[in-house]
Each structure stands twice: as structure tokens, then as C-alpha cells.
């Protein structure tokens with residue numbers, strides 16, 4: 001099995017993400033985590049960029065013991081000197097030199113001919129050879145460089161003393177077959193290529209960064225460069241966790257492995273996200289919050305029966321606890337029942353059906369149904385014995401200079417429809433007056449409280465009421481994403497309990513409420 005070296009540039013190309021600025025302490029924290037992650041080489045910064053970055057690279061160089069520490073430099077004496085200054089205390093230092101080779105960069109940016117580019121790069125590699133035994137050379141924008149010229153540049157770099165030649169697709173322009181072909185060609189056509197390592201550095205402008213890096217591996221690349229979470233200039237770099245997990249998951253195909261400590265992936269991702277402020281999208285491969293979460297019923301059913309139906313990797317491998325079955329609009333009964341068992345509820349099939357349809361109603365209103373949501377509506381309703389009144393609709397008219405009015409429609413358990421409208425001191429009072437009118441009940445409301453039982457903008461509100469009638473007191477609870485609906489539900493719930501209690505105490509008094 002071939003070893004693929006991982007070169008992490010989170011602290012250099014990753015830091016080139018707009019808005020990211022890591023101080024020395026933060027770079028050190030990430031560097032130590034990269035060591036735990038088993039990264040072979042880490043690029044700590046660009047020492048010539050600023051005295052602060054030189055100091056940060058120097059701090060990383062002194063602190064890191066289990067990886068090669070790399071510093072980036074233009075092909076200029078002052079940059080190489082700065083990099084030497086930063087890296088001189090490293091146990092295993094490496095200089096990363098670059099000079100663009102593509103026609104666009106040569107003509108417009110460097111204003112150099114091919115010959116001048118070759119001469120400048122050669123002079124820089126040779127100058128660096130005085131200080132460094134490990135030198136990586138990158139022909140920047142290699143992806144858009146004439147292939148025969150790239151072979152010439154690589155040949156020059158090997159002869160001048162480079163130990164690694166890194167091929168950057170600087171602007172993320174190439175497709176895997178094209179990028180792979182560069183490596184194949186270099187391997188076939190450059191004499192002495194076996195003396196050095198070939199490396200791939202890809203950008204994600206067309207979403208090809210990982211695919212291109214893996215195409216390079218298939219065509220002989222020894223090293224892949226990238227960052228944690230794929231951060232980096234513009235659309236970012238190859239995400240190293242994607243490469244390592246691809247090699248692991250598809251060993252059969254790549255016949256290559258990295259020495260990344262896979263169980264440190266999740267922790268590394270969280271740390272980089274926290275210190276750079278770059279939020280990991282939920283759908284990001286490997287480390288996104290949804291990468292091991294399943295929402296739809298058919299998938300959840302498959303997962304419960306056999307995880308490999310819908311998971312090609314296990315969350316435990318990357319250091320997460322377990323896969324998540326997220327309850328939402330697309331979930332089914334199997335996952336719902338499993339969740340209830342997890343939460344400690346054992347329901348009969350009939351209760352499960354009632355609970356499931358309430359869950360679906362809630363899921364239509366909320367993006368994700370949380371454990372608290374489920375507890376709230378299970379405890380609210382499944383214990384119900386008889387629903388004499390059920391609230392069908394409420395309409396409330398409110399304006400701060402108008403009298404609030406509410407219209408309710410209630411259906412009795414015998415199918416009668418009771419519809420009434422009333423005014424009140426506030427919206428809730430208007431709703432309660434309308435319910436009183438519709439049901440014909442006269443009650444005293446002695447307590448009303450409201451709290452949020454879940455979080456976020458679509459949190460559920462839980463209303464709790466206490467009411468009494470002829471010295472019989474009952475409580476009622478209502479839960480909804482809308483507090484007026486929760487208020488109405490709590491009131492109707494209490495009325496149902498009141499009537500039930502009254503029936504138990506006195507025999508039927510339903511004639512009084514006109515239900516017979």
C-alpha cells in the first residue's frame with residue numbers, strides 16, 4: 001500500500017481566506033492539533049508577509065516535534081531570508097518556494113519570459129539550498145501552464161535541488177482527467193522524477209479540489225496539500241479530511257493510505273472552525289453537521305435495520321459519537337418509535353398512531369422536531385382519555401388601537417361544530433371568551449403561564465392554565481409554535497379535563513353544555 005503524505009496549509013493558504021487572521025497563540029493551538037491528527041508536513045505561514053507571521057511561524061517551528069514545519073517564500077532573496085529566520089529553530093524545516101509558470105501569470109503578473117521565469121526560479125532554489133535541505137518548489141498556476149514547459153520547469157527544479165515539486169491548480173480550473181494527466185506526463189517525461197516527490201495543490205473554484213487531488217494520487221502523486229474543512233483562498237483548498245477518508249473508505253480503489261489519525265478529524269474541524277470563524281456548512285462532506293444525520297423515513301428505517309444501507313463511513317471513525325436520526329417532516333414511524341423508546345415512552349400501537357400524526361402536524365410547522373418538542377406533545381396529549389372538545393381553528397384580529405377579537409371553531413366528539421366570536425382585553429382574553437361562548441362553559445381562570453420549551457425562532461411555546469368551576473379545579477396544557485394557538489389549546493384541554501372530572505363526580509351533566 002503506497003503512503004500518501006499529507007501537507008496541511010491551513011495556517012497559510014487557509015489563513016488566506018478573506019476575514020481570517022490567526023495570531024501566534026491560535027496558530028500554535030492549530031499546529032498542535034495537526035500533530036495529533038498525524039499530519040506529515042504543515043505550512044505555518046508566509047514569514048515575509050509580516051513580522052507577526054514570521055514570529056508565528058517561528059513559534060510553530062519551535063513547538064512542533066512530530067511534523068515537518070514549512071514556510072512559504074516568493075522566489076526572492078528577502079523572502080527566503082525571512083523564511084530561514086522563521087524556520088531556523090525547527091527540528092525538521094522545509095522551505096516552500098514558488099514562482100508562477102503559466103502564460104497568463106508570466107505575461108501579466110511577473111512580466112517575465114519563459115527563460116526569465118526558469119532563471120529566477122533556479123536562482124532562488126539554489127540560494128535556498130544554502131540554508132535548507134528540504135525545498136519544495138511550486139510552479140504557481142501549473143494547471144494553466146503549457147505541459148511541455150511544465151516538464152521543463154520540473155526538470156529545472158530537480159536539477160537545482162528541489163526535493164518536492166508541487167503542482168498547483170491555483171485557480172481551480174482543471175477537471176480530474178486533465179489534472180491526473182499532468183502527473184502521468186511528468187512521471188513519464190521528466191528524467192530523474194523518481195528522485196523527488198510530486199505533490200498536488202488544488203483549489204475548489206469549480207468544486208473539483210478533492211476529486212483533482214485524488215486524480216493526482218491515482219497518477220502517481222506522493223503528497224496531497226490541503227486544509228482542514230477545505231478553507232483557503234476564494235472557494236478554498238482540497239479538504240484533507242476528505243482525502244484521508246476517501247483513501248480509507250476506498251482503499252480497494254486507490255491502493256494508497258495516509259497516516260492521518262482519523263479519530264481526530266472531528267476535533268480538528270471544530271477547532272479550525274472556531275479559531276478562524278469559518279462556519280462549516282451542514283452539508284460539508286465528512287465534517288458537516290449533516291454528514292452523519294438522516295432525516296427521511298425510508299433512510300432512517302434502513303439505518304435502523306442496517307447502517308451500511310445509508311452510511312459508507314461511520315461517525316465513530318472520525319471521532320463523533322454516533323449517527324443522528326433527525327426527526328422532521330420526512331421521517332417515518334420506525335424512527336419515531338425508536339426516538340420514543342430512547343426518550344423512555346412506551347406507547348401502544350394506537351397511541352403511537354395518534355402521537356405520529358401529531359408529530360407530522362408539528363413537523364409541517366417546524367424544520368426539525370427536537371426531543372423537547374416530542375416530550376411536550378407526548379405528555380400533553382397521549383395521556384388524554386377523551387377529547388370532548390377539539391379546537392379546529394382560531395382567527396384573531398389584533399391592532400394596538402383596536403379591540404382584539406377572536407373567532408373559534410370547535411368540534412365536539414360527536415361531530416357538532418361550535419363557532420363563536422368574542423372580544424377581549426387582549427388576544428388571549430378574546431380567544432378564551434370565544435371558547436366560553438362556543439362551549440357554553442362558565443369557568444374561572446385562576447392561572448395562566450407561558451414558557452418556551454424549545455429553542456430558536458421556531459421554538460414551541462407551552463401554555464399552562466388552571467381553571468375552576470363549582471370548586472372543581474383542573475389544569476390544562478397546550479403546545480404550539482404559535483403562542484395564541486398554544487393558549488387556546490391549553491384552555492380547551494383544561495375544559496376537557498373539567499368535563500371529564502365532572503362526569504366522574506356527578507354523573508353526566510352534558511345536557512348543560514348542549515352536547516346531547
Ligand SMILES: CC(=O)SCCNC(=O)CCNC(=O)[C@H](O)C(C)(C)COP(=O)(O)OP(=O)(O)OC[C@H]1O[C@@H](n2cnc3c(N)ncnc32)[C@H](O)[C@@H]1OP(=O)(O)O
Pocket residue numbers: 013016046048049050073074075076098099100109110140170233
Ligand atoms: C497562490 C498563492 O497563494 S501565492 C501566496 C499568496 N499569499 C500572499 O500574497 C500573502 C502574503 N503577501 C504579502 O504580505 C505581500 O504580498 C508581500 C509582503 C509578500 C509582498 O508585498 P509587496 O512587496 O507590497 O508586493 P505586492 O504583494 O503588492 O506585489 C507582489 C510582487 O511580488 C511579485 N511576485 C509574485 N509572486 C512572486 C514570486 N513567486 N516570486 C517573486 N516575485 C513574485 C509580483 O510580481 C509583484 O512584484 P512587483 O512589485 O515587482 O510588481
Ligand SMILES: CC(C)C(=O)C(=O)O
Pocket residue numbers: 013072098138140141166168169170171201203
Ligand atoms: C503557493 C501556491 C502553492 C499556492 O497556494 C497556489 O498556487 O494555489
Ligand SMILES: [Mg+2]
Pocket residue numbers: 013168170201203233
Ligand atoms: Mg493555493
